[in-house]
Amino acid sequence: MTAYELLAEPIRKYIRDKGWSKLRPIQAVAIDRIINTENNYIISARTASGKTEAAFLPILTKVDFREEGVQVLYISPLIALINDQFKRIDELCIHLDIPVTKWHGEASKSGKNKLIKHPSGILLITPESIEAMFCNRPYEIPLLFSNLKFLVIDEIHSFLGTNRGIQLNSLLYRIQQSCKNKIRVISLSATIGEYDEIKKIGGNPDNTKVLLDTTPRENLISFRYFESDGVELPLDLVKHIFQNVRNNKTLIFPNSRGKTEEVVHKLKRITQKVGGHNNYFAHHSSINKEIREFVENFAKDSTYENFSIACTSTLELGIDIGSVDKVVQIDSTFSVSSLVQRIGRSGRKEGQKSNVTLYSTDDWSLLQSIAIWELYQKGFIDNLYFNQTPFDIALHQILSVIKSHSGITRIDLIEQFKSNYSFSNISANQFDEIINHLTEIDLIENVEGEYIIGLTGERLVNNKEFYSVFITEKLIPVINKGNLIGELKLTPQIREGENILLASKVWKIIEIDLKNKKIYVDKATDGKKPIFEGDGGDVAKEIRFEMLSLLTSDKLPEYLDDESTDRFKDLRHRFANIEILDIEFDRPFILGNEKITFYTFNSTKVNRTIDLLLKYCKESQELIYNYDEHSSSFEVSLSIEEITQLLKELPTLIENVDDYLRKQIDENLLFLDFSKWIKYLPSQLQIITLKNVRYDFEETISFLQNLNIKT
Template sequence: MSEFSLLSEPIRRYINDKRWEALRPIQAAAIKRILGTEGHYMLVSRTASGKTEAAFLPILSKVNFNDEGVQVLYISPLIALINDQFIRVEDLCRYMDVTVTRWHGEANVAAKKQLIRQPEGVLLITPESIEALFTNHPDHAQRLFSKLKFIVIDEIHTFLGSDRGMHLRSLLSRINDLATDKLARIIGLSATVGDYDELKRFTGDVPNTKVLVDGTAKGIHARFMFSKDNDAEYNPFFIDELYGHVKDSKVLIFPNSRGNAEELAVKLKKTSERKKGHHYYFSHHSAVDKEVREYVEEFAKNNKRNNFCIACTSTLELGIDIGTVETVIQIDATHSIASLIQRVGRSGRREGQESQLLLYATEHWSMLQSFACWELFKESFIEPAYGQAKPFDLLFHQALSILKETNGLSRAVLVQRLHHNAVFGHFSKAEIDTLLDFMIGAEYVEDLRKELIVGVAGEKLTTSRDFYSMFVSPVMLKVIYAGNTIGELEFTPMIEVDTNVLLAAKIWKITDVDINARKVFVVPANDGKKPVYNSGSGDVHPRIRLKMMELLNTDLHPDEADSSAIESINELKLLFKDFKLDHLSSVRPVIVKEKKYVIYTFTGTKINRTLWFLAKTLNIQHVEVDDRQSKLTIPDKSIDLGELILNMRHQLAGIAQHVSMYIEEQPEFFPLSKWGVYLPLAMKVEYVLNTTFDIPGTTAFLSELKLVTPAMDDTVIKE
């Protein structure tokens, strides 16, 4: 029996009306498994391979929507993705007369109220909105989530290894607690990931979770180029050269930051005006107003004739439908292979088309890292994403959330609920009790003997609008011109009257700043600076750095790298020409300068961070780490480097004591998470050890480390 024939009649009619020639491989596999078994499934395939339909075709065929309650819960990482998928899912559900409802801060209030009165159909929601329902309206959560048959998690790979992902895992467990019948089946939609076991753990039921992988390869044509002398800003020569690559195509540019996206959009638009080209240059990121972003998305999706160029961030890395994109341009290296592949997958989405990637680096080490990510992708390596084994900060947050949801619980029941939650599976009941004792002492929780309730200090947290999320939101100011919101600027010293800034691919002059109302008023201007947004760049996996070191001994492919890219890598090769870097697992070069040692570690961000901290604990003054170049600078040549390695190994065994001391004496030294700041000292230490550092990785790195100097005989620094 064909997979098509397994589907319900309305769904078959939908497929016929859409004139599909055939089901995609992931769709055929999902239909057979979802309809034929009762397990959870992770559907893994490349961008634009039909994963959404792969989940919904069999789900809509299987579920009896005449049953009471919401039957299918769709969870998305982005509101914009919910709005985009709403159109597709509603179109599909119309064939079965099934109601589809969006639930987020910007969604239709009347539709939400109607769903509360009569829970039914399919509900599209974000993790933060689920948390808000549990916290503020537990009765609504009960009505909406207690009858679920399926939970679909879109772009599930974006949740892996993150605080937000662990939060979602906890919420899934709490949804299970509401079930009046069988637990909902979980269907995850994922891009290619580096660790399928981590995907399976997401359901909380590993034995009954299977991964379906569509390994159909999609061709990618990659080109690598280099542009020098781009420091604080992109230079005019680079902009002119880049313009030549974007002027006649439909292009997405990913420059790794919101400020860079604005600079590129404005400068390319100005160049196009000067050269009488098209004027469809946009920026797209989280600080651009929602309506402006939606206009850009609609223009790209529905525009058939005109070329366009969108300078964007990860907001367009995920599956929002923007139609045909011919080329993706990545400016400087991504921090991960997974991110690079997601981005390049935005181009060539039609059947039979290759994805087109142009990777432009503006700095030598970025060029080398770009090549490393690309080579590892060709070797089918994608870095795994691991979350904390013991998320103490989430445990604190969820203890408060459950007490708020229930209006109080006996201590035994609360401990049992937390311990039963899959994301807290590595905690002992004693550890949960220790945290509760602390929370009671600090008045986050009040002990009424027979039950625990939210305490005075806890009430201040749970009643805040910030309680629903795991991420810290900086102070943002709305930017307004002629009564219209353009976007947001982060509150920084540059936000003052008469300053010119770039936003939404335009230049603005600030005319007034109202801090109390959190508003900035602007008028158009002719020149300005890119805005500053404080956001991390992401940790680089050790395997990428190891590949960078390996490439220093490798000839590049001239069919992928133009002469500028090859010359860039040759510049770095000159730096290490006197070294014999043939034992990649152990040998690391040391460049001896007049007053300092420069150790090139070629290892991951977290290990570099750990090495730097260990050096600080040894009272080495002014030690510096440059993770971009993966180097540690020791500004004291009197130090014996062999002894330094031995001392670092020794310090590693007692690193917890040093972390504790720094947290007590310099609380700002280790940035803690949003909820980590409320933990007791011992748990703050555990949090730092597990998130800031890589203790096992550093232990292995130091155990094999051999530092070599550029002597004729490659002298090894003895330990």
């Protein structure tokens, strides 16, 4: 039988009504495998290849939705994506009499109450809402999920290598404990580089298979270079973007919210002077939800009107905003997977090519962009780091499990975690250590042999912030005449009298009310330049190796424009007299007047580790150096003999680095600001987590011990 013939007749009718001439390759394969086997599957296919239908067409055919309880649980990283997918899934189910329910903080209470009274159909939810269920509705979990058949996890790559992914995996284990069936897990993504780890999601890696769509996608790529001499984007660059996007539907990806606002503001000023459409929008997490939704709906409904949306990663994932003609990236992304996601936002129609312009404002950003593009062409996707001993998330889940019970013995508590595959590398002794420490700091207490949440813990666990394990920035509402414009992070630059960019408009800060945590603004009319902000990101060693390889190659990329070519040649010329034979361990040292610049061309984590060790050195000896992550370099005020000796000695410091890290934590709590729950861990487990997540000592030792200095 063909894949089409395997589907139930109502599903076949849906396909005919949609006018589909045929199923896409990934859909045909997924339908056959999901219907005819009992395996878990990872469906990996490019953006807009029909992954949602590839999962749901066979699921809707296979599952008997007349049975009681939620049959299919769809998990998404974004509320906006849930709202978007709800429309698609509801359209699929509307003629099948299958209820579809949204469950998140913004969903209607009536829909949730209806599901609780009559659990059935398909539930769309975020990990945080599942966590809230366990904390606040523990006795309804079996009622909802005891008959669950399928878990569908969308944009699975966004969870990988993150605390949120560990939390999700733990929650899936807890759901399975309440279920009388074997639950099948179907994961969806356009960018996966680490299949072995993703197979562990759901706890059954041996029974998880990968369905990979290798259909190539054609891309129209162009590189443009405009030198920046300050914090603002060069005017010529913005003018070029304007000409590039004015007659198209475009997504523009800067690397920060500040740059997002800046580019929209300047594009609007240009269009006011020279004429053209006024549909220039900013879209990022600090903008009010209603404004973001207006932008999304405007784009989706704009059949004939052109538009440009400058956005952060908020539109990197698969929210449907309709057809986009072009994608613009301003300065390099920090990963290949991020570029893949962004490229995939254009050329979504059958037979259409992705049209991408990559702008650079300095030579190192240009080199990184070229390296990422070359790796993309080779099919490389970043391998993510997975914390094998996530003590901080184990602590969070211990609190959650205790909260969901009226009381639980120590034996039963530890027993729940011994079989939880999310924490398989954490020993029983380490769980004991965490539980003892939580008792000492009054987050939990032992009452007549059973653990309950302590008085201090009640304030923590009963706060809605408890449901998430990722750190949310402390943002302050920005108000204009009673209307919420958006939110801003309060930084030293945010002062009364300053102009800011938010929601694509310039506002003057009239008052900062610290007591009530509000910023009051009015429309700016004085022409004063608004202030801007910037962000960064971790870069993998493979990207830096490719950058070094490009610098030492004779090959000149054909896709560069003249200015990009000239800048690339200039950068290559700086290293022209240095012979690099081993890309992994040969490294250039540029000799200057009383200073040497050491280019590591290694990952951010290795660079961060070297920086830590150099800071440790400064405790006992006079050392002047400057670390620049952007160029992956260290400028050191030493002779070549001195720096050679220093780099040989750095690995020996690692043996005693724990005391130094403890001192840094004691002196600056922001040292732990990468994790929301690490501060509640015992001291030694804090150190282990810090070393595992922020640094890479093993890779650094190997790098320094095998380093070949080239001058």
